[in-house]
Amino acid sequence: MASASRFVRFRRGITLPILLFVAWEVSSRTGLVDARFLPSLEDVAATAKRELIDNDLIGELGFSLMRNIAGFLIGCVLGVGFASVLALSRIADRLLMPTFNGLKQISLLAWIPLISVWFGFGEQAKIVFVALAAFIPIVLNTYDGMRQAPPDLLEVARALKFNARQKALRIYIPAAMPSIATGVHLGLIYAWLATVGAEYFLAVGPGVGGLVIAGRERFDMALVMVGVLVLGLVGFTLNRLAYALEAYLLRWRPKQTA
Amino acid sequence: MSAMIETSGRTRLRWPSARLRRLAILATGLIFPLGLLGLWWISSTRGWLPEQILPAPAYVYQTGRDMILSGELLYHTGVSLGRVIVGFTIGAGLGLLLGIAMGLSERVEDYVKPLFLAFAQIPTLGWIPLLMLFVGIEETLKIIIIAKGAIVPMTLNTLTGIRGVSPRYIEVGRALRFSRWQMLRLIILPGAIPSIFTGIRYGLTHSWTALVGVELLASSEGLGYLLVWGRQMFWLDTVIVAMIAIGLVGFIMDKGLDRVELSIQRWKRQEI
Numbered sequence: 001m002a003s004a005s006r007f008v009r010f011r012r013g014i015t016l017p018i019l020l021f022v023a024w025e026v027s028s029r030t031g032l033v034d035a036r037f038l039p040s041l042e043d044v045a046a047t048a049k050r051e052l053i054d055n056d057l058i059g060e061l062g063f064s065l066m067r068n069i070a071g072f073l074i075g076c077v078l079g080v081g082f083a084s085v086l087a088l089s090r091i092a093d094r095l096l097m098p099t100f101n102g103l104k105q106i107s108l109l110a111w112i113p114l115i116s117v118w119f120g121f122g123e124q125a126k127i128v129f130v131a132l133a134a135f136i137p138i139v140l141n142t143y144d145g146m147r148q149a150p151p152d153l154l155e156v157a158r159a160l161k162f163n164a165r166q167k168a169l170r171i172y173i174p175a176a177m178p179s180i181a182t183g184v185h186l187g188l189i190y191a192w193l194a195t196v197g198a199e200y201f202l203a204v205g206p207g208v209g210g211l212v213i214a215g216r217e218r219f220d221m222a223l224v225m226v227g228v229l230v231l232g233l234v235g236f237t238l239n240r241l242a243y244a245l246e247a248y249l250l251r252w253r254p255k256q257t258a
Numbered sequence: 259m260s261a262m263i264e265t266s267g268r269t270r271l272r273w274p275s276a277r278l279r280r281l282a283i284l285a286t287g288l289i290f291p292l293g294l295l296g297l298w299w300i301s302s303t304r305g306w307l308p309e310q311i312l313p314a315p316a317y318v319y320q321t322g323r324d325m326i327l328s329g330e331l332l333y334h335t336g337v338s339l340g341r342v343i344v345g346f347t348i349g350a351g352l353g354l355l356l357g358i359a360m361g362l363s364e365r366v367e368d369y370v371k372p373l374f375l376a377f378a379q380i381p382t383l384g385w386i387p388l389l390m391l392f393v394g395i396e397e398t399l400k401i402i403i404i405a406k407g408a409i410v411p412m413t414l415n416t417l418t419g420i421r422g423v424s425p426r427y428i429e430v431g432r433a434l435r436f437s438r439w440q441m442l443r444l445i446i447l448p449g450a451i452p453s454i455f456t457g458i459r460y461g462l463t464h465s466w467t468a469l470v471g472v473e474l475l476a477s478s479e480g481l482g483y484l485l486v487w488g489r490q491m492f493w494l495d496t497v498i499v500a501m502i503a504i505g506l507v508g509f510i511m512d513k514g515l516d517r518v519e520l521s522i523q524r525w526k527r528q529e530i
Contacts, residue, residue, distance in 0.1 A: 012368035020373070037392060091286075098287030099294075105512070106505035109470045110482075113489035113497045117311060193381045200383060201474060216387035224388050232380035239379070 039222040047222035048229075051211075061230060064195055064207040067123065071130025072191040076184060078131070079138030084168060086139075087146030087176075097143075104136050108194065112201045123205065126198040133194030134187035141186065145179025146172045181249050185242040192235050208234075313495045321495035322502070335503055338469055338480040341397070345404025346465040350458060353409040357416025357457070361450070362442070367417070378410045382468045386475055395476035400469070407468035408461035415460070419453025420446055455522060459515050466508055481507075 021041065027033045028040040035043075051057040086093045086100075111132060119125035149172050157167050173180075199209025208230050215223030295315060301307055302314035309317075325331040356374070360367040386403060393399050423446050431445045447454075473482020481500050488496030 009368045012365070013372035016369055016373045017376070094283055094286040095290050099290050102291070102505070102509075105509040106501050107467050107470045107508055109467060109474060110485060110501050110504045112474065113485045114494070114501065116489065117492070117494060117497070193383060196381050196383045197471065200386075200471075212384070212387045216390055219391065221388075221391055224391060228380055228384045228388050231384040232376070235381055236379040 036219065036221060039225070044222045044225050047220075048226045051223070051226055057208075057211075057226075057230070060206050060208050060211055061234070063205070064199065064209065065234070067126050067198070067207070068130060068191055068195040071127045071194070072134045072188060074127065075131040075134025075187060075191065076138055079135045079183070079187065080142050080180065082135075083139045083142035084146065084172065087143050087172065088164065088168060100139065104140075108133055108136075108190070109197055109201075112197065116202055121202045125202050126195070126205075129198045129202075130191050130194045133190040137186035137190055138180070138183040141179045141183025142176055145176030145183075148179070149175035178250055178253070181246040185246055188238050188242045189235070192238050196231055310492045310494065313498070318495045318498050321493075322499040325496075325499055331499065331503060334479060334481050334484050334500075335507065338473065338482070339507065341400050341480065342404055342462075342465050342469050345401045345469070346408045346462055348401065349405030349408030349465065350412045350461050352405065353412025353457065353461065354416055354454070356409070357413040357454075358420065358442075358447075360413070361417045361420025362446070374413065378414075382407050382464065383471050386472055390476065399476065400472050403468050403472045404465045407464035407466075411460035411464060412454075412457040415453050415457030416450060419450030419457075422453060423449035451522060455515075455519055459519075462511055462515065463508075466511065470504060 024038065025041055028035055028038045039047075048057075086097055112129060115125050115129050115132075119128050153171050153175070154167075157171055162170065195207075196209045199207040200213055208227055212224055212227035212231070215221075215227055298312065299315050302309075302312060302317075322331070356370070360370060382403060385406060386399070389399050389402055393402065427445050427449060428441070431441045436444065469480075470482045470485075473480045474486055477483040477486075481504050484500035484503075485497055488494065488500060
């Protein structure tokens with residue numbers, strides 16, 4: 001089974017999407033499916049244009065992204081810090097890790113009602129929620145990475161009488177870099193999921209998620225589709241960015257045979 | 259464990275027995291949560307925070323007990339679990355089939371994977387409003403969303419697992435003139451099992467998260483509904499009890515999977 005050429009693969013890859021679009025267009029043109037359920041592609045495009053030009057879709061997206069990034073950065077810094085303390089101090093580890101492990105069992109979205117009571121429905125609550133979403137995977141991965149710091153290097157550090165700061169900066173953090181990168185990557189994905197969730201459930205203020213909810217309430221299928229498409233595109237872009245960042249952070253590492 | 263203590267250079271307190279040591283570790287782990295609980299208790303007796311923001315621990319405990327005794331909590335947990343089981347089974351089954359189809363045929367993979375990945379990019383939560391317009395807010399919506407949570411990790415991990423089966427084994431199968439079915443049953447699936455299991459694990463976690471999300475948005479029963487309802491009534495005690503129940507179910511599912519995974523690994527080792 002020889003691998004097909006690039007061109008053949010491309011042709012195969014776009015076959016299904018094209019068929020899907022054709023089926024969509026035909027069924028909405030011929031009235032096979034109610035246009036309220038399945039607006040024509042033209043409708044969707046027109047809605048996209050309207051939102052982009054007249055209704056400031058970019059601005060809404062900007063709000064969502066700002067929240068996402070603010071929450072993500074807070075979660076990142078706190079997560080790496082917290083995990084370092086746990087990994088470097090045996091006492092802190094034993095004191096706090098069981099509690100953290102217990103709390104992380106609670107499904108992320110289940111925090112929303114409590115957060116909304118404590119922080120309201122505004123920006124603050126959303127950012128807290130996004131930060132929490134990024135915090136958990138970053139802590140877990142950073143912690144694992146630091147715990148796996150090579151013992152022979154730690155031996156050397158002991159022989160050289162490194163202090164705690166030197167040990168952290170020269171051994172633990174570099175050793176944990178690949179894990180931290182994985183954690184940051186996951187954190188980025190979770191943060192976006194949480195941004196969407198926060199805008200759904202704490203539905204006050206601008207944002208793409210709010211747009212989707214508004215579209216559903218008005219039974220504006222085209223608007224919902226545009227919104228969902230934007231959510232997907234942003235998720236995709238963030239994922240790509242995370243890969244690039246990971247490659248950049250780990251560029252010093254020799255290529256491993258996975 | 260004792261080796262680690264010796265290499266760490268400093269002299270450490272040695273516990274007379276392993277059991278005592280484990281108990282000490284457990285006790286240390288309890289200090290922080292108990293401290294928090296104490297703080298919570300003090301703040302509620304002193305009235306630092308209004309009852310609507312943080313109800314007294316005793317009150318939460320009482321609500322929890324009442325909800326368990328009246329069967330209310332069990333009922334909602336049962337509803338949620340039922341949804342997850344149905345949705346996850348459908349999603350995982352479809353994912354397994356799709357993964358196998360893509361794993362066995364590069365042609366299928368070329369055709370299906372780009373579209374599949376495009377769909378997978380959209381967060382599960384993103385689909386909820388769209389599907390609400392299509393199928394309404396009844397059980398169908400919940401099952402589809404939960405299945406969607408499981409299908410992506412299941413498909414991708416099955417695919418990875420099948421691709422990762424050593425070509426040498428496949429060679430052996432060819433030499434023995436295995437039929438397609440035998441090849442699948444005796445070589446490819448057993449080889450892909452660890453990876454498929456990773457898919458099940460992630461799939462179940464995603465399904466559970468998706469369930470909470472969809473119940474928060476549209477439901478009149480289930481644990482997610484308890485959360486929304488408690489929130490609307492400002493009954494934080496109910497919210498906290500529901501959160502604990504969600505955490506417990508997640509924990510039990512996780513531990514259960516650990517068990518299964520361990521037994522699979524044991525079986526694998528025997529095989530080799």
